[in-house]
Amino acid sequence: MSRSILAAGLAGALILAAGSALAQHHGHHGRDGSAPPDSRELIRFPEPLVAHTLANMRDHLAALQEISEALAGGRTDQAAKIAEERLGMSSLPRHGAHDVAKFMPQGMRDAGTAMHRAASRFAIEAQNAGATGDLKPALGAFGQVLGTCVGCHAGYRLR
Numbered sequence: 001m002s003r004s005i006l007a008a009g010l011a012g013a014l015i016l017a018a019g020s021a022l023a024q025h026h027g028h029h030g031r032d033g034s035a036p037p038d039s040r041e042l043i044r045f046p047e048p049l050v051a052h053t054l055a056n057m058r059d060h061l062a063a064l065q066e067i068s069e070a071l072a073g074g075r076t077d078q079a080a081k082i083a084e085e086r087l088g089m090s091s092l093p094r095h096g097a098h099d100v101a102k103f104m105p106q107g108m109r110d111a112g113t114a115m116h117r118a119a120s121r122f123a124i125e126a127q128n129a130g131a132t133g134d135l136k137p138a139l140g141a142f143g144q145v146l147g148t149c150v151g152c153h154a155g156y157r158l159r
């Protein structure tokens with residue numbers, strides 16, 4: 001395992017840990033069943049960038065659906081390609097990441113980077129699965145990608 005992949009894995013694990021701590025914090029409902037207090041930090045993006053970001057987010061979710069269907073169908077190369085192009089490091093220019101990054105606090109930027117790295121790591125595991133026939137490491141890496149979505153959503157909101 002290369003050093004950068006190891007580092008990405010560690011960063012992902014840290015984000016996951018932070019995310020699950022936050023998620024637990026948010027998971028409690030009031031005694032009367034009321035919604036839990038919303039302690040996510042409100043981040044102010046210019047309006048066009050809010051719309052752009054939310055559209056990207058919906059594409060992230062669509063990509064996850066396509067990835068899980070590709071995995072279930074044994075199309076591991078396809079799963080890897082979707083992950084790398086739509087969520088991984090290769091997706092950064094496509095997302096206009098440079099435009100939005102300057103409006104993000106550091107923690108949110110780190111959460112975004114963790115997602116891109118986790119997706120690129122998943123892409124490698126999916127390709128490996130094609131060779132080994134063992135899907136488990138790819139499924140684990142897929143879970144880590146989901147964890148980075150959960151982690152950022154637990155901490156930040158745009159509206």
Ligand code: HEC
Pocket residue numbers: 054055057058060061064087108109111112115145146148149150152153156157158159
């Ligand atoms: C760097 C932070 C961050 C990461 C990582 C992230 N999101 Fe989001 N996402 C947000 C924010 C902030 C919102 C807006 C939440 C709000 O204002 O209520 C959002 C909203 C969404 C929405 C709602 C879109 C809409 O039209 O309202 C979806 C769906 C979504 N994200 C999917 C994902 C998925 C899937 C992933 C992981 C593959 C992901 N996001 C990763 C920050 C992030």
